[in-house]
Amino acid sequence: MQNIKLTIEYDGSDYHGWQYQDNALSVQEVLAGAIKKLTGEDVIPDGSGRTDAGVHAYGQTASFRTASKIPVGNFTPALNSFLPEGISIIDSEAVNDDFHAQFSAKGKHYRYVILNRPQRSALLAKRAWHVRQVLDFGAMQEAAGFFMGFHSFKAFCASGHSVKTFERTIFKSAWSREGDLLIFDIEGDGFLYNMVRIMVGTMVDIGKGRFGPEIIEGAIESGRRNDIGVTAPPFGLYLMKVYY
Amino acid sequence: MQNIKLTIEYDGSDYHGWQYQDNALSVQEVLAGAIKKLTGEDVIPDGSGRTDAGVHAYGQTASFRTASKIPVGNFTPALNSFLPEGISIIDSEAVNDDFHAQFSAKGKHYRYVILNRPQRSALLAKRAWHVRQVLDFGAMQEAAGFFMGFHSFKAFCASGHSVKTFERTIFKSAWSREGDLLIFDIEGDGFLYNMVRIMVGTMVDIGKGRFGPEIIEGAIESGRRNDIGVTAPPFGLYLMKVYY
Numbered sequence: 001m002q003n004i005k006l007t008i009e010y011d012g013s014d015y016h017g018w019q020y021q022d023n024a025l026s027v028q029e030v031l032a033g034a035i036k037k038l039t040g041e042d043v044i045p046d047g048s049g050r051t052d053a054g055v056h057a058y059g060q061t062a063s064f065r066t067a068s069k070i071p072v073g074n075f076t077p078a079l080n081s082f083l084p085e086g087i088s089i090i091d092s093e094a095v096n097d098d099f100h101a102q103f104s105a106k107g108k109h110y111r112y113v114i115l116n117r118p119q120r121s122a123l124l125a126k127r128a129w130h131v132r133q134v135l136d137f138g139a140m141q142e143a144a145g146f147f148m149g150f151h152s153f154k155a156f157c158a159s160g161h162s163v164k165t166f167e168r169t170i171f172k173s174a175w176s177r178e179g180d181l182l183i184f185d186i187e188g189d190g191f192l193y194n195m196v197r198i199m200v201g202t203m204v205d206i207g208k209g210r211f212g213p214e215i216i217e218g219a220i221e222s223g224r225r226n227d228i229g230v231t232a233p234p235f236g237l238y239l240m241k242v243y244y
Numbered sequence: 245m246q247n248i249k250l251t252i253e254y255d256g257s258d259y260h261g262w263q264y265q266d267n268a269l270s271v272q273e274v275l276a277g278a279i280k281k282l283t284g285e286d287v288i289p290d291g292s293g294r295t296d297a298g299v300h301a302y303g304q305t306a307s308f309r310t311a312s313k314i315p316v317g318n319f320t321p322a323l324n325s326f327l328p329e330g331i332s333i334i335d336s337e338a339v340n341d342d343f344h345a346q347f348s349a350k351g352k353h354y355r356y357v358i359l360n361r362p363q364r365s366a367l368l369a370k371r372a373w374h375v376r377q378v379l380d381f382g383a384m385q386e387a388a389g390f391f392m393g394f395h396s397f398k399a400f401c402a403s404g405h406s407v408k409t410f411e412r413t414i415f416k417s418a419w420s421r422e423g424d425l426l427i428f429d430i431e432g433d434g435f436l437y438n439m440v441r442i443m444v445g446t447m448v449d450i451g452k453g454r455f456g457p458e459i460i461e462g463a464i465e466s467g468r469r470n471d472i473g474v475t476a477p478p479f480g481l482y483l484m485k486v487y488y
Contacts, residue, residue, distance in 0.1 A: 009367060010367075076362075076363055080363070080364060085366065086366050087366055088364045088365055088366040088369075089363065091363070118320075119320055119333065119334050119335070120324060121253060121332055122254045122329065122331050122332040123253060123300060123371075125255070125329040125332075
């Protein structure tokens with residue numbers, strides 16, 4: 001058996017998220033269908049984690065085992081020939097037998113893109129969150145700094161999902177600006193459900209002057225979801241890279 | 245009567261080009277529908293020129309006359325409220341009565357985007373031309389230089405369209421590179437039918453080593469379409485700006 005790691009780019013607007021569901025088409029299901037066509041095997045590829053409907057990926061990863069003798073480098077073009085254009089395999093490599101896309105992951109890089117101008121953008125309609133109001137970029141940058149380091153992010157976790165621990169370490173948390181685009185890059189050893197989107201929604205509320213940046217510090221301490229802002233929409237979020 | 249100039253962004257993959265057609269939905273027709281809803285008037289906005297099906301625009305322009313008393317600044321948000329998300333009004337301004345989006349134009353800026361790597365991209369599927377083969381970027385840059393200045397571009401014009409003259413002046417013609425993306429920017433006082441796409445197709449053939457860069461010079465002299473390369477696909481092309 002070969003253990004194969006795939007790196008996958010997808011346009012999240014075409015699918016109901018990564019994870020297999022009974023009543024809606026997911027990236028995982030479409031990918032499993034392409035693997036079946038290529039190898040003849042019924043296999044569910046294990047992703048590095050879920051992405052919600054609308055969330056995009058430049059660097060989602062998945063792993064699966066196969067008895068197929070196809071050389072590993074051929075998986076990229078061969079799977080792409082069976083995949084719709086909204087899902088692309090970027091890389092395929094053979095990995096050790098104990099590698100697992102989720103459990104072996106050491107960290108992730110997410111990006112969130114905001115279009116901050118009065119007029120909406122046709123070409124970014126499903127690729128960025130359109131915020132019309134002028135935002136206080138300095139306050140948002142200051143807020144982003146509070147996420148750095150080892151903290152409990154319970155206040156930044158949507159309810160309804162059981163997790164063992166709310167502690168995560170954030171290595172990078174910073175905004176940059178390119179014209180009308182405000183871009184938030186965050187890297188950490190793990191992320192809770194909706195964590196990046198709640199962080200961004202809260203920072204946009206801070207940018208609007210609804211809260212001061214110090215609310216982040218308070219919410220980290222209190223652990224109360226109610227102390228902070230809205231959840232940013234999914235279509236501005238990109239899973240950029242999974243670190244191993 | 246007010247004469248209104250609109251600046252329009254659109255995702256060309258959703259429409260059969262700019263120009264009104266009987267059997268397919270065009271950007272012009274959808275825009276006319278939004279103007280009708282806003283003002284009650286039947287008016288066909290005049291565009292700066294056609295864009296083919298699949299071609300995108302960040303800065304298409306159109307002008308139309310209206311008896312409506314709506315303040316000009318309100319046209320942007322009001323029209324957007326009647327338009328689908330793939331078409332966005334970016335700016336609306338009142339212009340002199342003799343202004344016409346096509347006939348007053350002094351020049352245009354087009355951009356063409358090529359994704360040059362072995363694997364395709366899901367997020368650029370309808371936004372760039374995917375060319376797998378490694379291209380000779382230096383040869384393409386050299387080729388782009390031959391377009392500069394005042395020339396007859398008859399060899400770079402698709403047949404079946406009558407024009408008065410094939411002479412055009414090109415102010416800018418240059419490639420740049422961002423990671424896997426090769427980006428061609430061209431500005432000129434006017435463009436023939438399919439001219440940018442034939443230029444790019446020919447430069448890609450040059451990048452593949454099929455021709456030398458000097459073929460551009462020869463084709464400008466001969467005026468023969470057969471002397472040069474393929475027509476690049478529409479979905480890598482963006483109308484960036486119309487100059488007045």
